[in-house]
Every structure is written in structure tokens, then in C-alpha cells.
Amino acid sequence: MKAALYPARRKRLEKLLNDILHGKQKLSAQNNPHFIEAICAQPDAAACISNIISSPAGLASLQESMRFDLSTKFFNGSATNVLAYLQAPNLSDIGGGSLLNQVILKIVDPPIFWAQFILAFRTGQLQDGAQRCFAWLLFHLISTSSELSNPYLDVARDSTIVDQILVSPNPYISALGQKITHFLELRTASTTTTFHGDLAPGGRHDNDFDDFRAIAILPTADEISCTRAPFLRSSAELEDPETIDTRLSIYLDGLFRLLREDMMYEMKEELLAHSKKKGRRGLTIDGLTLLSIHCGPDGKRCKWGITLECAKDLSLFVDGELVAFPVINRDEDLLAKNPPILVLQLEGDVSTSNVLVGLKKAKSVKLIQINTAVFAFEPVLKALQEMRGMPLAPELLYWTPDEILRNPTSSPTHIINALTSDPRCDLRPLLGTPKSIILDASQAASLLSALSQKVSLIQGPPGTGKSFIGALLAKALVDYTDQTILVVCYTNHALDQFLEDLVAIGISETSMVRLGKANAKTEAMSLFNQSVQSRRSRADWTEIDALKARAEGLCSNLRVVFEQYRTSLSNSALLDYLEFEDSSFHDAFLVPSDEDMTTVGRGGRAIEKDYLLHQWGQGRDAGVFKQHTSVLEAADIWTLPTATRKSKIEGWKKAITAEQVEQFVTIAREYNETQTALARKFAANTIAVLQSKRIIGCTTTAAAKYTDSIQAASPGVLLVEEAGEILESHVLTALGEATDQLILIGDHQQLRPKVNNYSLTVEKGDGYELNSYLNSILDHVVFVLLESCSRDRTAAERKISPGYLAEAST
Template sequence: MSRRRACRQFQATGDCEYGAKCIFSHGDNDNRPPDPPNPLREWRLNLPRPGARTRPIDHAVFFQAGLDLVQSDYATMQDAVLGLASYGGLVRVTEVLEKHEKVGRAAQDIYVQGELVPLFSMITHPSVVSCPLLEKPLVDVYNVIHGPHGIRAANVFLFLTTTIDIGNHSKDTLENRFKTLFHTLAQVILHNGSANINAQLVPIVEVFVDKAIEMSQDMQDANMDGVRKLADKLNRLLNMGKNITLADKQTVNVKRGKAKFVQHQAAPGGRHDNDHSDVRDIQILPTFDEINSQHPEYLPIQGQERDGLTSFEALIDRHFRLIREDTVGQLRDAIRTSLQTQQGNGGPRATGGPRTNIYGGLTLVDVVFLRGSGIELFVRINQPVRADAARRKNFWERSKRLQKDTLVCVTNVGESHVFCVVSNQGRPVQTQMRNNRQPPEDPAQTERLQKHNASNLYSKADGAYFTLKPVFIKPAGLAALIASTNWSALTKLVEFPGVLLPSFEPTLSGLQSMLRTDDIPFTDVITANGQDEIRLSIPAYARAPGFSFDLSSVTSPGQQLSFLPRADFASHTLTSRSTLDETQAKALIHCLRTSLSLIQGPPGTGKSFTGIALIKVLLAAKRKAKLGPIVCVCFTNHALDQLLEHLHEHGVEQIVRVGSRSKSKVLEDVNLRTIASKAELTSAEKHANWQLHQALDEDVKQASTLLDKLHKAHHTKHVEEHLRLTNPAHHVELFQGEMLEEGWQQVRNKKSDPLLKWLNERSANTLRTRPRSIEELQTATLQSMTRAERRALHESWITEIREITIENVLTASDSFHESQKEFGKVRGEIDLRCLQEADVVGLTTSGLARNLPILRNLRAKVLVCEEAGEVLEAHILTALLPSLEHVVLIGDHQQLRPQVQNYELSRESVRGAKYSLDVSLFERLVHDPSGTQPKIPYCTLETQRRMHPSISQLIRNTLYPALKDAPNV
């Protein structure tokens, strides 16, 4: 029997992190076979703990083992990086970074290749960089590398500038090492706001950028594309003053167009508090000052760029302002009209067209804090139908007013406004979290909810009851909203029927984030100006020597055919071996050898058929080219369902459909939410999930308790607590009894309420004619006050209690929403793992904008967009993920243009032609109506199979002179 002391950790948990190496006894388990080796656990043993002695280690072995862990399974990768970002891991990172000062010249290559490269490879590994759960831990590591004022980064990378080419290594090894070092330097700069102005780092980055340009002279080397993009981005970020273009060279032929007369337009800024020169500073929903402003908004004119903006910045600036005017501008004008007209308190009235309803008699009934959404407001308005409940119900159901998620605005003439969405057509509903987790119960809040259980839009004749959730609101505005227990008669509710926040907010936010990240692909093409034609390059992944596409997936059975992008290829070879017609085969080949491809298809010519054939060929090359999932985007949910169903019919199985508005029975089991609900969580995700659930529960409990205190601010216990903290003298006098002479204290009857007694008892001082101010009363004795003074002081106490409580509610709300964001990252991590296993990911354009944070980490290289001629350019711009190397736009610019809400911004309007918001990117690249955009090569499908020849003749004589009829129509 072992005489060793028992292991406390093993006794408590049944496990011990040291396993068989533990120096303490595990009881009967001492004789069991040794535990199988656990590389992660062994690696973690080298992480020093706070306060413990740091023992020396072999850094080369440590970081190489860490890199092996990162390159293993996904869960181990997460745990390894979390360990690296822990206290002990950051100690090891600091040690190896500061080691360069002691390394001799003979050992420099061993130090760089054996210690720094594995460390930097760990934190720049594609799986690590794209993991949402590791976003904060990575920032911690980059901050340590950066060091105070960037000194550590400057010293380390200055040393590395002298070691880029040292060592007896192959060209590929040196290139891979340089890419790792350069990528790490770029991430350190991008994650530290002060790095881009650090005088010590600028010359070091110049050396690395020059080396990147030198190594990427061969533009056909697909492996150097990432380095070229980083070099270009760092040049712009640091403003080095070099005119370096790392994209394919284009031939520029400037043409003089028609003479133009340009009217002067004042630059943005100063019109109101939401008018800024930089669109990143603009709030998406209008401010109160903006609503009341009489100045016209600044709207950029097509082809007219502002000074100080690059062509890319000007493009994003233009589309952000025009899209916002087309959507938010209508809301702004409608609210302004409602404030100016000052309508009465009757039922709903329409103003400014059918898109606006105004309701009077708005009253705040209750404020609650819910587990799923945070603060919500239970309100009532005047009932528009004075009839029985059945007729009221019929009115609300048929009118479809105040539907769930509808955008509304609470306005108060001359004071403020708050945007909300309709959360529920009745009382607030507590939602359950994932895994059937029950929200914490708060008795006071539950009692209030049950009190209004039967209150909804039609149940009561005295008013219509429903719940609002505030959106995009500043703390001051939310505080005023909660504090307003009795809204004035001038307070109204403006409804925007059919306007949903997700229909425009994600796109506008996406455009703002694009300016922050500055990593959109194909900017050289979409911002080109004054050129006759652009020569487009082969997709980067297809530039590898000897790369070829296997076309067997679209040929007849038994027909083998391949295609080399650099070689000549006769399209009739593909036509003779497949069901594609001549123009479809040409379009397919054109797309495979062009990084930005456009296919125009008149009605019935097989645009979708050609797109499916293209996707099948790309999927055949997915593994060889490391394409990742192919992202398929459509304008409508119906078109997306059709495309994905057709792919399923053609044998594509790994499909993920993102979005909840699918009506396809075939795609029910491949919806992202369905797939993610069945996914197993890693240990890191489970731990983060548990921590966030605890934090959310605590925030909800605290906020609910505070709201109950807000409702009962006048209760004696809250007044006593407030006085004990703010005015001890009044607290002692009121609740502990007056101090008498010789140290005696007057005793209060505990059964009576001392506060009520003090308020109601007759004052000894009845001769005072002028009430004293609150400031004077704060230092006076309570018994010396008149009844009026007592009530005034009591009201000031209640006001202070409410103000402090509301401030604490807002603090809890901020904490709640931060926890929700982190919770969303965990869910995004699970979604990302599901999407990475897909062959095809299908979304609508608005769905892509909503899921942009996840998709930017997907590392997809190919995007296919159908109906591109009907999609606003801003939606295509947000779809250009940083990782894309190949984009295919399929559409027809001679059919319907994108829809815009404001006719004054459309191409057909006399005033709107200068804005041309409804000109799609597809149309602008094929045939820019303004004549400023260069043409790019595109293919047109010419054989239609849908219309009778007598009908197709009508469009052949007008729009499509080359259109042909298939023999079978």
C-alpha cells in the first residue's frame, strides 16, 4: 500500500492534470496502467502560473509543440491558443521575443527558424485567425508582441530585417518564413492603433514591404497573393508616400467625354450633429437634430469625387450616403412631418403616404428586463376601433398594423425621439435560451407580467397594448425614456409599416466596416476610371504551374475533358461533349479564366443552367485549389431556393442554406440553424458558453431587481437605504430616533412607518412663509421643516433614487449586451465550423450583410451572384469578402434595374440621373450609362428556349439583336 499523501485534486474531481506523474497518491489507481500521452496537457505544464517560480524551458521544443497542437483538431487548436494567451503563455512569448538580444550571429538562423517562426505560425495560422472565439486572446498576444509604445515590436522586427535571407534553406522555405514574419508584423500593426504612427516601426515596415514587392515580381505566383495584399494595405495604412500598385497592370487610354457643367455642392459636415465628413462617424438612424434640420443632406454625385478621398473611399462614401438617404431619409422626413403637424390624440392617421401611421395617447405601462432581449417597454395607445373585441381583433389582423419587428419611433415635440421595434403584440414574452435553459425568475417582474397577461392589441376597449424594444439608443435617451412614467399628450408613435431594420441596417454597417478594414478585393477594377478596356487576370488559385480544371462533371458520361486556364481552348470541344450550347460553353470557359467574370443572359437563355455547370466544375477543383465553400448569393429568397434545389438535383450534397425565410421543403434539413443545433461544442466553447450564461443570468437578475426598485422608489426601505448613503444625519433622525441630551436616543415604534409619520405629522414651525430651497433643507433638521418643505424634500429623495437606479440599470444593460455579443461569437464559432464543411453556402444579399462577421472568417475564394443586374451595387460591395479570388456575376442589365424607394435617386429621374443609385455594379461594368467606367470583357448567352419565336422577335428587334431561338421552341 502506498505511503504517499493523497492527491486532493484527484479526490475532489476524480482526475488529475499530472496523471501518472503526480507525486501524490491516487489510491487504488496507483497501480493502473499509465495514462496515454496527452500532448496538450504536457504542453500546458510548461506554462508558469501567477506567483510561481518560472522554470527555464527549451523554447524551440515548446513553440513547435504548440504549432503541432494548432495544426491538429479544431478543439485542441482552440485550447492551445487560449493557453498561449494566458498569463503563463504570455510569459513564454515575452521570453522568446526578448531573447534576440542575447543570440549570437552564428545562432541567429536557429533562433528565427526554430523559435520565432513556430510562435508566429501559431498566431497566424488560418484556422486561428478566422476563429471568432479566439479574437480577444489573439489581440492579447499581439499586444505583448507590440509592447509598450511599440518598442518590443520595433526591436524584434528590426533584428529580423537582418535575418530574412540567412540560413541554408530552400527558396520555398525562405518564402514561407518571410510570409509568416510579414503576416505577424502586419497583424501587430493592424491590432494596435498607435502602431501606424510609430516612427520606429515605419522604416522597418518599409523594408518588409520592399522585400514583399521583390518576392512577388512574378505575378503568376498564387502563393504570394496574400503577401501582395498585405503590402498594399500597409502602404496605404502607413502612408509611406510610395506609389506602389501590386495588382495586374492595366493599359490606360483616357477619353474625353461630353462637356459637363458641375454645380457647386457644400462638403459634408456641420449641417447637424449627424453630418460628418467620414461616413464611419454617421449614426445609421437619424438623430433628433438631424430630423429638425432644414438643410438638405449632402449626396455625392456620380463621377465627382471629394478631395482627400481615395477612389475606393469615395465609392463607399457615395453608396453609404445614397443608400441611407433612400431608406433612412424617408423615416427622417416622416418623423419631421409628424412633429410639425402636431396631430391630435385620436386613432392612427396616415401622413406622407401609406408608409406612415401615427398613433396618439401613447402611455408607458411597464418597463421590464428580459433574458433574450434586455430592456423592453410595455405601452398602450388609444384604441382606434370602439367596438366589441371580435371587431377589434378583425381590424388589427386585417390592417396588419404594428406587426412584430416593425420599425416605429416614439416622438415628443420639441424634446426627443426614440426608435424601437415592435417586440410583441401584447405583454412582454420571456424567451428561453438554447438547450431549453430556463431564464431566472424574478418574483416582482413575474407578478407585473402576469398582471398584463391578457393585454394585447384588441383585448381591451380602453387601449391597444403591445411591447417595444429600443434600438440604437444612447444612454441619455434611454434614461429619459425609462424615467418618463407619464408621457405627455404630445408624445406620439410613428409607425413605418413594412419597414424592417434588417433590410437596410446590415448593409450600411457593412459599408462602414469595409472602410475600417480596407481589405476589399478587385478595387482596381470597380474603381477604375477613364479606360477603354481592362485586361482581367486569371483567378489567383488557378495560376499555379500546371493547374487545370476537370470538366468531366459537365460532359456526357464517359467523356473526359480538362482545361488549362493559360492555354487556348476551343469552346466547341466542350459543346460537342456536353449539353451546353456554344455561347454557354464560351461563358463557362470565360469564367474559369477570368477573376471577375460577367455573364449576360437574356430571358430563357439558361443563365441558371450555366451557373450550375460552373459551380459543378469549381467543386471538382475545390480540394486541389483549396477553394473552401463556394458562396452563392441571390437577390430574393425564391431565387436562392431554386438555385440550391437545382444544385441538389445535380448531386451537390454539402449545401448550407443561411436564413430563415426559405419555403423549400427540400432544404429544411440543410438550414444553418438546424445544422448548428446538432453540432457538438468543443471544451473551450462549452466553458465560454457556461461563463456567458452565468453572466447573462446575473445581469438579468440585477437589472430586474433595479427595475423593481424603480417602480417602488417611494417605498420606505429604499428611502432609508438612500439616506444612509447620502445623508447620515437625516437617516439617524428619521429612522434611528433623535439624539437627546446626555447621550439618550429616542426609540421609534417599529410597527409604524417613520417616513409616513414624518410626512403627515403637523409641523412645529407654522410661521415660516417662504419655503427653503432643497439645498438648505439638506442641512436642516427634519423636525424644523414645514409640511410643504417635507414633501418637497421627499420628492427630491425619490428623484435621486430614480436617477441613481436608472443609471445602474443602464450599467447592467451595457454589461448584458456585451455578454450577448460574446455569446453571439460563441454561436458564430459553431456556425463557422458548420459552414467550413460545406461545398456550397447559399444566402440572399441582405442575409450575407447580416452574417458578414462570420463570412469574413470563412476563407471562401469563390462567389457566384445570380440576378446581379437587379442587385444594388452596395449589396455586391458588401459581398466582396476579403478572401475572394474569383467572383462571377450572372444577370441581365437590360431587364429590371434594382429597386429604390426614392425616385429622386433613380437613373430615370431628371434630378436623380446624377446619382443613379439604381444602376447595378453589373450594368456599370458592362455598360456604364455615365461613360466614366471602363468596359470589362463579358459573355452573352444567345439561344433562348422559353419564348415562341413570334414573341422573341419583339425583343430581338429592340434589345437583343443576336438572340436566337432554339429548335424546340
């Protein structure tokens, strides 16, 4: 038994911990081992880490504790204990992992501890426990948000490190090595596929990159005007044996580019209609004037935007040229002003830069409303870019007919055994349904396959009971497993109908929640009608307060930089620029000084600092200083013709504006990221509701929109109803890290998913197949086809009547 477990020692350790966290005692090399022991002795890791974050000296002390001793003994001892403690399962679930990320980033940044920990691993100094912690820490660092993970990707790509992890005799460590390798494949910017000329990704315009994650969702002006065909992948690439090592990255890359091209097609069509002044065109607002930036009122900040005043009582055109696709923030108070003020929110560094540079010199600004349903594309496209892994990849991308499909981790064996023994058995006593249920052969087979396989596909024409089988599956999983089920449909109508079927078959409304707009019968299940409340901890409020303070600071900085950008550039600003960027011109324009005398010009006024630059810019000589040594030494500058001088000044001003815009874009990005982090913190109530339910129902768009909250509930089963109408990308983004089972229900003979661009369809035959019926999945899954038809029985109560599914030929 560890000494720390004795009450007296525990009490002393807790006192030391509290004293250090609240600044009553200073952390030192002497008491550091006890400080770490005190942390690891806390029984509730979440409460302990929350206390560290919310305490005045908490994070700073933890950071310092990992730097006092960088010896091998420390790495194999105290450091391993801390990192093992941080692997408590509940820590990664809190706030989408934000609590854990704060602590880990404090430990590794700056990389005083991390650099030495890497060296110790590389040189074989770490014991098994420390190696396990190193592998876990490396995987966590690369799989956090993409921007935070970038500094650690090079370590993960180092073969001398990853190979050591992969060949470890410890199965946990080697499994982490597989996860790291798998994740790196997802982050691969380019693949081993060889392309030539225009066929290669990247380089067509300012938003075309090898890595699809670098592509801004909304197009840039340069992209819209580009005449070269976009880079798109055909579905055949997935079947090429030479691409098997990079198949996963090719798959995600291909889905993203095809879906985004479909969105782009609709946007281009609307712009074309406007330019030719024919067909349906969006609202046009001309004569706009740039006012300022908008971050929302005090205490209720929102993502930043620029404000434009209307001349009279949405792609953005400046001087007749398209510069960006902003989104209107409907601030009704500003819209009600006379004249109205519009708030435009800009996404992406390139588009923001283009707008600011264009507005700086603009003579006219015009806004055209584009009616493309970007809201239906954007969440899914972002989710594809942010995917850290692909659950069920062995089944969905690599499965071959000679392999046996894996079983789910948790399955209702009682039901499986009963149906295996007698497919015609009455399910009423097993599932507690209101009435008897007897299945025919194909329905029993479909139910069995869905319950016993990690991936299953149930197909059949209308009236064969597909939705009913789906309801039975949900009932069996709710009654006999502890899995949370995510139910996804394409339309709100289909979702409401399926949730009604679940209630009719005996699943309680209180165990289900519906995201999005509900109908009268499913209103009680609506997210907004749930009473579960999440109590925020002290650490939560500390983090929220810190994020709010950071947002306020960034908002102030944003306003300052924006005003600098809007103000006409002075000669003083030019001199400051030249001091660092062109010292020869800067030295030539320095006004000679004499400590004992003041030089005066006409009218007896003292010479200003920018006197020489002003003279030069006006095409004049150096005036009162034309015989000064510094001027004579810069004769090559002072003899430049006026046109050259004006061109130089214009170039400097452009460069300064570019610097200002770059600074603004950086601060704006950080501000929006802070707003996103705040929104995630305030989503705690939503997460609490989802975690309290067994079934979460939503449309495909809502599944992408609420990704973080849904995944915090860790749904183990994804059940997709009306899968025949859903694009493959929508199914993929509904998968989460905890997804252990995928059940697809649909009719492959009904209409394919809706696609705007005909050239991307199966019917066109160019190989892109955006509207294929789950093309990749179908190629890798054994499915069951329902054969019986009982179209006349549609109500859920009739579906579960005796003999409802008696075998009948279609």
C-alpha cells in the same frame, strides 16, 4: 533535428505543460522557456490553444510567460516562436477567430509585453522573424472588431513604424504593410476631399459624423427633426483623380450613406403620414407606462429591452415628441398578459439615452408602428460598417482599360484550354452533363471570360442563356477546382430556380446548401435539413460558460442601475453628487457634528444628514444651525433666492440622471455584445454545415445576415445571379476576405434595382445613382454580351439538349 522532437524530451515538456495549465506547478522565470517550448512543440495548434483556454491556469500562465523577460533576446527567440505558432491557418477559422482573439488580447492587454515589443521594433532590435511576427500581430490587432482595435490604431498610424514594415526586404512583411495601409484607408474617418459649409459631413445633428462607422443604423429623434439636407456623395467622386488615395474609403462611405438615406426616406414618409393623419398609417398604442427591463428568462437570455405596460386590453413618442425607433421583441407570454406588456429593444447609445431621459420625466408615452422593412436594410448597412477590407479592389475600383485583368488563383484550365482551341466543342464529356452542350461564339466567350478572370460580367437580354452559362460555370468550378461558391440572388424565387438549374446540370444536392426559406424542390438543400453536427471542444464550452456568466452578471448590474434610475432621487444622492462635483455646496450642507452630543430638532428627533440640504431646498434658513460657523461662512449660498435654489437642485438631478443613464447605456452595450458573442459561438453548427458544402445559396439580405458564418466557410467565388436587380452595396457586402473571383450575371436593360427615394436615382440626374446597374463595377470591368436567344427553351433539361445554344440572331 530539434531536441524537442525526441520522445523523452517531448514527454517531459508535455508533463510540464499540463502541470502548469492545471495549477499543479507554478510558472516561474526558470521554467518559462520550457513552458513556451512545450506549447510550440504541440503538433495541433488548435487543440493546444483550446487546451490552454479551457484549463484553469491556461490563459493566465500564457500571459505571464510573455512578461517574465522583456529583453531583445526574448523577443527574437521565445516570443517569436509563440507568435509564429499562433499564425497556424486553422486558428483564425475557429469560431470566427474568437479563439485566437482570446489568446492575443491576453498577451497584449495590459500592454506590458506589447509596449516593449513596439519599442524593440521601432529601435531596430528585432530580427527578421520577430519583425514578421510584429507586423502580423499589429495587422491582427487593428483588423479585429472595431471596438477592440481602437487602442492599436495609433500604432498603425505611426509612419515611423508602418514605413519600416513597408520597406522591409522580406516580401511577407512588406505585404503585411500594404494590408495595414489598406485597412487604415478603410477606417479613415474623413477624406482629403475638401468640403465647405453644409456640404461637409458631420455636425447636422447628434447622429451625423465624419466617420460613417460611427453612425447608428436607426435614426435618432434629433436626426428626424433635422431640416438640413444630409451629406451624400455623388458617384463622380470616384472618378476624381485627386481622390485615388482615399477612393476606397470614399466608396464605402458613399454606399453606406446612400443606402441609409433610402431607408430614412421611407421612415420619414410614414411619420409624415401619421402627423397629417392621412394615407396609410401604422398602429398607434397610447397610454404606455414604463415597468422595467427585460433580458429574457433565466437560462435563455436575449438582448435587453424595456417593458411598457399598455393602459388598455413603432417610433416612440414621449410627451408628444419622437425620442427613438425601437424594435418590438415579440414575447408572446408578456403580450398575452392583461393588460399586455410590450418589450422594446433599443439600438445605439444616443437613442437609448434619449429614451431613458425622456421617460424619466414623461407624462404620456405613445408607440407608433412604422412599417419600413428595416430588416432588409440593417444587415447590409452593418456589414458595410464592419468591412475590414475590400477583396478585388484592384479590379473593382482601380482597373483601367490598358491593364490586363488578373487570373483567378484556381481555375479549370482543362475547360479553358478546350474552349480556347474550339469554342464549338461539346462540353458533355468535359463536364459530365446528361446531354450534349454546344455554345455559340458569344456564350463560349462569356464562359471563358468568367473562368479566366477574377472579375467578369455576363450580360444579355432575356432568353440568351445567362442563367445557363452561370450553371455551366458552377459545374466547371465544382468539378475542376476546390473553391467554395457563394451564389447570391435578389429574390427567393430566382435563387430556387438557379439551384434547380444546378441540380439539372449534374451538381449533387448534397454538395449544396440553401439559406432561408426554400420551395418544395429545394427543401432538401435547406440549412435546417442538414445533418452535419459540430462537436464543441472543451475550450468552446469554457468560453460559452464564461460568456453566460458574464451575461448574467451584466444582467444583474443592469437591473440594479435601472432601479436606481427609476427611483426618485433622494437628498442623500444629491449630497453624494455634490461631494465630487461641487464641494462648496457640499460643505455648506454638511451637518455639524459633535462626538459627545446629538443635535435634535423639533419633537426631540435626531437631525438627519440631509437636514441642511432639505432646509435649503425648501427656501428656509439653516434652522438650528443658522448661527453655526460653517453656515455663516457659506452666506452666499444661504442667501440665494428660492427660485435659484430650486433651479440648482433641478440641474443637479438632471446631472445625476445623466450619469445614471450613461452607466446604464455602457452596461447595456456590454450586455448586448456578450449576447452577440454567445450567438456566434452557438452558430458553430451552421458554420460546420457551410464548410461541408461546395455551393452556398442565399438572397442578398441573407448574405449580409449570415456574414460571419458564410465567411467562416471561406467561399472563394461569388456568383451573383440577376445582378441587374441588385444594389451595388448588396454585392459588395457579399464579398469576403477569401473571395478570389466575382462573376456577375444580369440584364442591364431590364428594370433597375428598386429604390424608395426618387431623388437618389439615376433618372433624377443629381449624380447619386443609388439604383445604377453596378455603376462602379461596370466602369472597371470588361464584360461579354450574349447575343443568341432561345426563349422557348426554359427547362434545364431542354437547356442542355443537343444544339440548344445553336447560334441565332436576336
